Amino acid sequence: MIRLLAFLLPVVFMFSCEKIMFAPDQASRNALVNFDYLWNEVDKKYSYFELKNINWNTIKDTYRSKLNENSTDQELFDVLAKMLNELRDDHTNLVSPFNISSYNVALKSKENYRQRTITEYYIPDMWQTSAFSHGFVDNNKIGYVRYESFMSEFTDDELDFVLKRYQNTKGLILDLRQNGGGNLFNIPKILSRFTETKILAAYNITRNGAKHNEFSSRENFYITPYSGEKYLKPVAVLIDRGSYSATTFFSLVTKAFPQFTLIGDTTGGGGGLPNGGQLPNGWTYRFSISQLLDLNGNNFAETG
Incomplete structure (x- = not known):
């Protein structure tokens, strides 16, 4: 239990710190500012880019072009949610006052529990x-x-x-x-x-x-x-x-x-500990920042 606390407490601490980073005069509703902030946070901290063979720069080009400075909150949310779903990670969420995004793991076999x-x-x-x-x-x-x-x-x-x-x-x-x-x-x-x-x-x-x-x-x-x-x-x-x-x-x-x-069957995957933060506009998010490995160094977050 002590070792698990050592894993989780830094994650909780980082989430708390990031939520208070923005002073009131720094808050921004500019869609491009918020897009760039979230993209950069994921780029610096997300843990499964290589394991999942994700080209994050290409994803930026694809989704940033769908926004401009006058994009509405709903348009911004839809673009950010779709961008985060490219991570294929159920530990990834975007939370706004009007909606919460999540990645729904697609089951690769029929449910066999009755x-x-x-x-x-x-x-x-x-x-x-x-x-x-x-x-x-x-x-x-x-x-x-x-x-x-x-x-x-x-x-x-x-x-x-x-x-x-x-x-x-x-x-x-x-x-x-x-x-x-x-x-x-x-x-x-x-x-x-x-x-x-x-x-x-x-x-x-x-x-x-x-x-x-x-x-x-x-x-x-x-x-x-x-x-x-x-x-x-x-x-x-x-x-x-x-x-x-x-x-x-x-x-x-x-x-x-x-x-x-x-x-x-193999499990559905998942396994990295998530970290959270706050966008300049006040919305919150989380995504995986760590990897859990077995004693042979294997990671099953993607394959189960």
Whole structure:
């Protein structure tokens, strides 16, 4: 948890600083001024230009030509939103008083999760404990735990109860299909229950230079064992193209655990920590400024 705080707190700090950079006399509604500001911020800080083979200069030429000093707010928003969507990154948003832009990840395979199928044919006696749906399969030999979203919060006591219920099983199924991500702090909160030793699980690098390929040195991400209830038997993690963002990060980190096996399709990608700021006209934005890597240095933000 401490290592994740080390990742997140600088991001929060930078967002706070950038929001107060503009004095009132610097505020501008000029569309070209705002376009240039956002383009330059992304150019200096975005972390996936090379991985995604994005020519940011060409994108500038394409979209800046659609604006002039007299462009309306709606025209400016539409152009900036389309420009940001060229990054193909669901951690990218533009927020105005009248609209919010987002990049919708196109699923490359059909959804293969059906709650009704599970309850009808496999686990008719499904329990619900806080954020977790769970039950026994295969004559009580295997435990099944469904975590629908990393946005869903839970207490230590609630997770203690779930894991204790399946201590006598031979293995556990953790279903993260169609989990679109959410709170990164829930990753170590869950994974700390599956180890008795501190594990180096991943690395983080942050964009820190003028060139698109200039990054900080690797920052270690550790999982520290929880002091209470644990589950140390084999775990199968179910994923699909609807598993995105924090779920991709979770899946990446499990590769450092010998008892975990990933089953299913590749995830939807995502994984960089976002940074935010404010345009001269007061609109806010965010985009990814870091990359999360597995222990072999691989990044799955684009491919899943």
